Amino acid sequence: MHEVFEGQRARLTGLAYRMLGSRQDAEDLVQEAYLRWARAGEVEHPQAWLTKVVSNLCLNELASARVRRESYTGPWLPEPVFTDEDPVELRDTVSYALLTLMERLTPAERAVFVLKEAFGYSHHEIAGFLDLTDANTRQLHSRARRRLGDGPRFTPSPEEQRRLVERFLAAAVEGDIDGLTSLLAADVTAWSDGGGKARAALRPITGREKVLRYVLGLVRRLGGAEIVLTEFNGEPAMVTFGEGSPFTATVFEVGEEGLTGLRTVLNPEKLRLVALRLSHS
Template sequence: MTKLDQFAASRPRLLGLAYRMLGEAAEAEDVVQDAYLRWRDSGEVDVPEAWLTKVVTNLCLNRLTSARARRERYVGVWLPEPVLTGDGALGPLETVEQRESLSFGMLLLLERLTPPERAAFVLREAFGYGHREIAGILDVQEAHARQLYRRARAHVGDPRRRFTATPEEATKLFERFLAAASRGDVAGLERLLAEDVVSWADGGGKGPAASRPITGRLQVLRFVNGLARRFLKEEAEAVIGTVNGGPAMIVRHRGALIAVTVPEFADGRITVLRTITNPDKLALMAARPL
């Protein structure tokens, strides 16, 4: 197997790692490309997977500091960059931990962690690395790697407690939401929204977005109805796709991607809606077919 073949086989896993570390798809693509250039120019490597994982992790750690500085200057609410995940481009999503580690809810929780804590958590939860392996990747003692993971886990909690709906159940719930919104079915929407539902929107100063979160069933219901009427008037098309490991509403107007809404569920109802309208964050996703 050539070096190019070896890298191609590892690329989905490396891209999945970089995206979970950064929450930005375009940045993750850049990191993986940089890793490839280093891999291409490297000498003989005994364990390619370990070498590539370490390189990608460290490239991400170097970028996280500047990324946080950019987010402090960001206009309005910052949300992760949405990514299509139905094609396996970010590696397998076979377990609860793998899916949850790609969810918007988890990616936002990971923003609370220090870069080393984030690396330890992602490597352990999403990729199943042992503490000794993580220590080698981060160049720390095994005891320190364990401590990093424990601190991270204390901040984000247990993913299995939050992932209350299977992918199939979540998709059916959101399909019902989209159908009710399209029909203007207020009663149907009300049944699907939790009483304390919250709607967040990220326009980055470039796309339409509320400047602050909309809270409560009644307020979110009015917002969703207004949005649905606007999309119908503009003859926009909304479909359900697989984004960040779960269902999402993907809205296009005259073929152009204009919005992605990612829900969160609990007890059979929608508890959070997160909508991205910033065209910069939609560019990479817009370039790929559904």
């Protein structure tokens, strides 16, 4: 039984992460599913059984997480994960922008959306996992799609995204204001998640001029910090280090007019797994 579960663990963690936006919580929840699996005895359809257990554990966690996030200090951002750590092929279903947008959804809408869009389950299968009717899941899926919108219309290649981010970082380090300005979209927005545990902007910063000032101020704060360019959630990102430990992780969103979003995590609790991974690199 242990081998069967371990064969499903990565997929279940990918499912839980998309539901919760937290890798640490996802791993804890999957471990709880393992304990239930160990007590269950013979299971006829292991993958379906485990998917149902994890989905419902996520629904319960999302209900309490929503209450916690209402009192969260400043913007709440998902915990970033390295792209190569995610087992699901559809990378766009784990993009940082989409995970942030999914906070708009009810727990049931989010569960149906993830099971349908990321894992390709039919409405009939999802109804069985969540103890709903087929009609319920279709309605929830349709409502989730409307709330999330159509998504970006322009998606540059990964190479183009990385080159733009490299140019942005070089201009930021050099204090090249004209260069930075040319790389920011007019409606660019920056979010900072400090969670009350690190200094961060308490509201989103919108507009090229305001974000430019924010970036220049951040560069001054970082001083001589080491910068590592990487990829989180299928998108270009950077990690900054001070005294050997990461203290910021920024995910960049790239659109047709340049950088359209900068999402920076400063909350040290959300950087623990990033630190662990990089310490082994």
